[in-house]
Amino acid sequence: MKSKHTFSDKFRYHFDNFMSRGGGSVFAALITLFLIAFVFLSILRLLGGLVAPDESIQGNGEFFWRVFLQISDAGAVAEDGESNWFNKTTGILTVFLGLVLFSSLVAFITNQFDQKIQDLRKGKSDVLESDHTIILGFGVRVVEIIKELIEANSSESRAVVVILAEEDKEVMDDYLAENLEERKTTKIITRSGTPSSLHSLRKVNAGEAKSVLVLNSSGEEDGKDGRNIGDAKVLKSLMALVALGHEKELPPIVAELYNEENRLIAQELSSSIQVMDERNILAKLLVQTSRTSGLAVVYSNLVGFEGDEIYFYKPSSGWKGLNYKEIAFRFNESVPLGFRREDGEIVLNPPSDYTPDDKEDAVLLAEDDSKIRYAETAVASPRDFQLPKKKRSNPVDKQLIVGWNSKSPLIVEEYAKFVSPGSTIDILVKQIDEEFKGTVIRLKKKYPKITLRSFQADLSQESVMKRLAPESYDSVIFLAEEKENIEEVDAQTISLLLRFRQYFKRYAFKTGNQPSTQLITEIMNSENTEIVLETGVKDFLISNQFVSKMMAQVSQEPDVMRIYENLFSPEGSEIYLKPASLYFEHLPQTLSFADCVSAALKRGETCFGIRIASEEKDEEKGYGVHLIPLKDTAFSIHPEDSLIVLAEDQT
Numbered sequence: 001m002k003s004k005h006t007f008s009d010k011f012r013y014h015f016d017n018f019m020s021r022g023g024g025s026v027f028a029a030l031i032t033l034f035l036i037a038f039v040f041l042s043i044l045r046l047l048g049g050l051v052a053p054d055e056s057i058q059g060n061g062e063f064f065w066r067v068f069l070q071i072s073d074a075g076a077v078a079e080d081g082e083s084n085w086f087n088k089t090t091g092i093l094t095v096f097l098g099l100v101l102f103s104s105l106v107a108f109i110t111n112q113f114d115q116k117i118q119d120l121r122k123g124k125s126d127v128l129e130s131d132h133t134i135i136l137g138f139g140v141r142v143v144e145i146i147k148e149l150i151e152a153n154s155s156e157s158r159a160v161v162v163i164l165a166e167e168d169k170e171v172m173d174d175y176l177a178e179n180l181e182e183r184k185t186t187k188i189i190t191r192s193g194t195p196s197s198l199h200s201l202r203k204v205n206a207g208e209a210k211s212v213l214v215l216n217s218s219g220e221e222d223g224k225d226g227r228n229i230g231d232a233k234v235l236k237s238l239m240a241l242v243a244l245g246h247e248k249e250l251p252p253i254v255a256e257l258y259n260e261e262n263r264l265i266a267q268e269l270s271s272s273i274q275v276m277d278e279r280n281i282l283a284k285l286l287v288q289t290s291r292t293s294g295l296a297v298v299y300s301n302l303v304g305f306e307g308d309e310i311y312f313y314k315p316s317s318g319w320k321g322l323n324y325k326e327i328a329f330r331f332n333e334s335v336p337l338g339f340r341r342e343d344g345e346i347v348l349n350p351p352s353d354y355t356p357d358d359k360e361d362a363v364l365l366a367e368d369d370s371k372i373r374y375a376e377t378a379v380a381s382p383r384d385f386q387l388p389k390k391k392r393s394n395p396v397d398k399q400l401i402v403g404w405n406s407k408s409p410l411i412v413e414e415y416a417k418f419v420s421p422g423s424t425i426d427i428l429v430k431q432i433d434e435e436f437k438g439t440v441i442r443l444k445k446k447y448p449k450i451t452l453r454s455f456q457a458d459l460s461q462e463s464v465m466k467r468l469a470p471e472s473y474d475s476v477i478f479l480a481e482e483k484e485n486i487e488e489v490d491a492q493t494i495s496l497l498l499r500f501r502q503y504f505k506r507y508a509f510k511t512g513n514q515p516s517t518q519l520i521t522e523i524m525n526s527e528n529t530e531i532v533l534e535t536g537v538k539d540f541l542i543s544n545q546f547v548s549k550m551m552a553q554v555s556q557e558p559d560v561m562r563i564y565e566n567l568f569s570p571e572g573s574e575i576y577l578k579p580a581s582l583y584f585e586h587l588p589q590t591l592s593f594a595d596c597v598s599a600a601l602k603r604g605e606t607c608f609g610i611r612i613a614s615e616e617k618d619e620e621k622g623y624g625v626h627l628i629p630l631k632d633t634a635f636s637i638h639p640e641d642s643l644i645v646l647a648e649d650q651t
Contacts, residue, residue: 034105127189129160130208133555136195136237137215138165138172140486143179144548145213150186151305152556155368162189164204196236201244211555212241214255219482227258235262242269252558254551274554274561278547282522283410284568285546290399290475290520291418291650294577294611297625298644302365304549308627310560311364312340315374318358325352325601327362329594332379334366335608335628337563337646346562349573349606349646363563365608365628380631382598388585397423400470402459402496403479404429409439411477416447417570424451428468432456459496465503471515476500478521486524486544493521494531576650577611577642588638594631600645609644610635 133149135142146161153159163172172190180188193200195214206212214237218230234255241253250272257263263275289296301307311334319327327336338348340361347354348363356362366372397419401411404427415425429436432454444452457464470476478496480489500519508514523532524544554561566572580587583599593610600607608628612635615624626635627644635641 031105125191125203127162127191127204129162129189129205131210132160132162132205132208134204134206134209134212135161135163135215136165136212137217138163138167139215139217139219140544141215141548141551143176144545145552146176146180146186146188148304148306148549148552149556150180150182150184152552153186154184155370156185159186160189161186162191162204162209164191164193164195164200166192166194168192196233196240198240198244201240206241207244207248209251211252211254213551213555214238214241214253216256216258218258231257231259231262235266238266238269238273252555254555254558256547256551272558274558276547276551276554276561279407279410281547281550281564281568283407284414286407286477286479286520286522287411287414287418288568288574290477290518291397292575292577293518294616294623294625294642294644295575296520297623298575298577298609298627300546301622301625301627303546304553305556308365308367309553310337310557310563311366311369311372312361312557312559313364313372313374314358314361319356319360320358321355323352324350324354324356326378327356328597328601328606329378329380329382329631330375331364331373332375332631333371333373333628334364335597335606336362336364337606337608338363340559344559344562346559346566348563348566349604349648351604352601367628380592380594382592382594385584385595385599387599387602388582396420397475398473399423399425400468400473400476401425401427401479402476403481404436405479405482408479409443411479412443412452413447414570416443416450419450421449422451424453426473427452427454428457428459429454430456430458459499465499470500470503471507471517473517475518475520478519480522480524490523490525493523497521497532573606573646573648575644576647577644578605578647578650579639580637580641580643581639583643584637588636590634591637592631593629593633593635596635596637596643597631600643604648606646607643608646610637611642611644613638613640613642 135145142163149159149161165172169190169192172192176188176190191200191204193203195201201207214234216227216230216234218226234257238253238255241250250270253270253273254276255266255273256276256278257266258277258279260277263277266273266275285296285299289299302310322330324336338346338350339354339356340346340363342357342359346363364372397415399415399419401408408427412425412427415423419425427440436454440452440454455468457468459465459468478493480493483489497519504515504517521532523529550561550564567574583596583603584591593607596610597607610626610629612621612624612626615621618624625644626633629635
């Protein structure tokens with residue numbers, strides 16, 4: 001069948017397709033038109049010169065030069081002032097064509113530059129870095145994570161952190177510029193794209209990354225459905241990273257997932273993937289810190305790169321048959337906490353006579369890897385002290401939880417694992433609904449050896465506070481509401497803490513007895529730390545900062561996660577602050593840190609710090625917490641001071 005389309009239709013169709021290919025096609029078309037115009041006008045002038053010769057033009061080459069000047073510069077038409085009428089007319093025509101073509105070309109080039117700048121602002125260009133850290137996603141954790149990475153990279157001459165998120169690049173850049181004052185040697189690059197897209201991952205060169213952190217786009221405030229959507233996006237990003245790696249070994253990947261089944265799926269994808277559950281970690285920490293005053297400060301020093309860090313180390317010559325007690329005194333500016341066996345098993349706080357294999361790594365706590373120095377002989381000689389005969393018993397606890405959120409059932413379960421039978425856990429909420437009742441009933445059946453009670457009350461009323469009698473509890477945990485606005489959440493928490501402080505002041509004034517109840521709270525913004533301290537709270541957990549620090553640290557050394565899992569578990573050894581009177585008689589007296597390490601080893605414990613009670617309110621002195629001091633550092637130890645130890649229980 002004969003086509004109904006004319007040549008003009010076909011030409012227009014192919015021309016439109018050609019021009020729609022982008023800037024290169026437009027530029028080629030403009031250059032082609034320029035050349036056609038130049039050739040046509042040059043030929044026209046040559047022909048005109050044959051019909052009406054122009055004596056002002058010397059040679060045929062002058063024709064081409066005049067045409068080029070006039071088509072590129074309108075002022076060049078003045079050179080035809082003494083020419084004949086034909087050349088003047090041709091010159092004017094050339095100038096008009098030149099204005100059209102050159103203005104189009106200039107406009108095109110300007111537009112291309114502007115478009116390129118817009119693309120750069122949108123974060124669409126490729127990243128050609130290698131051995132860089134990639135953060136997939138953008139949220140409240142980003143700043144804290146980057147701060148930790150900046151600190152970790154401070155010893156490097158140049159380090160790169162790349163953020164890939166669906167947010168606009170300019171928004172991310174402005175947020176980071178406002179919240180990150182010091183970047184040291186770390187360069188931060190932002191790119192807009194889909195974190196689960198293979199195309200976007202290739203653009204940030206994820207295949208050559210040193211480590212990858214995958215943030216969850218959902219928070220606790222989003223509810224179950226919202227968290228499931230966030231988990232699905234994280235799993236898709238993990239699948240994309242695995243697909244991108246093909247047969248290559250993946251870099252360490254740290255992902256944040258809420259659902260336990262999703263965490264199992266993620267771990268089965270690759271051994272390089274470390275999964276973190278914010279709620280589980282924070283629940284365990286809140287319970288541990290509520291049972292040991294000062295522990296929150298210790299953990300804040302341990303987690304992250306600012307302060308003291310966990311390292312793995314073994315001497316090149318091997319351990320030479322030394323046992324744990326002997327190895328403990330071969331390090332002066334660091335403290336061994338245990339060992340990592342050849343199969344990856346972590347052994348914390350082993351017996352004093354434990355003799356590691358030469359292939360085992362020591363788990364060391366040190367301020368920096370430059371502080372790790374293994375001595376061929378003992379760096380200190382502790383005195384031999386007789387341990388006091390008294391022992392602590394596991395007390396029957398009485399705990400109060402104020403508030404209810406998604407971490408609350410986990411907190412109750414953690415308490416049930418640690419406390420002695422007969423202990424009481426009370427839960428105070430503003431509103432009791434059917435879901436809350438069902439959860440409490442389930443927990444009561446699961447842990448029949450503890451007493452679990454729930455109350456509905458409004459603590460803003462003074463009469464309710466008196467009936468509650470908070471001074472009768474060993475500790476009170478204040479749980480933050482799960483809302484998107486963290487400032488609003490912290491404001492409500494601080495308001496509640498003030499009420500408790502005022503109640504305790506009035507109680508102490510009336511009775512003459514200062515309540516020993518320990519107050520523990522979760523705050524979201526680290527900038528509110530000083531305000532919380534003013535309310536009389538000694539132990540607080542900056543939840544967002546804590547989890548962010550852990551993610552950053554694990555991304556650089558994945559096996560550190562296994563250390564934390566051991567420390568947070570009720571099985572094995574945990575961190576305790578135990579009174580110095582358990583280790584030494586006749587206090588106060590001056591003791592070296594080596595003396596404390598030796599005394600703890602006699603009790604089957606590992607001492608890595610000291611807490612001075614008189615300094616617990618002094619921020620400049622780390623609230624009295626002194627981790628890994630030099631072995632010969634002397635302390636005036638009083639009965640109320642504590643040794644910071646790894647131990648199997650608090651007895």
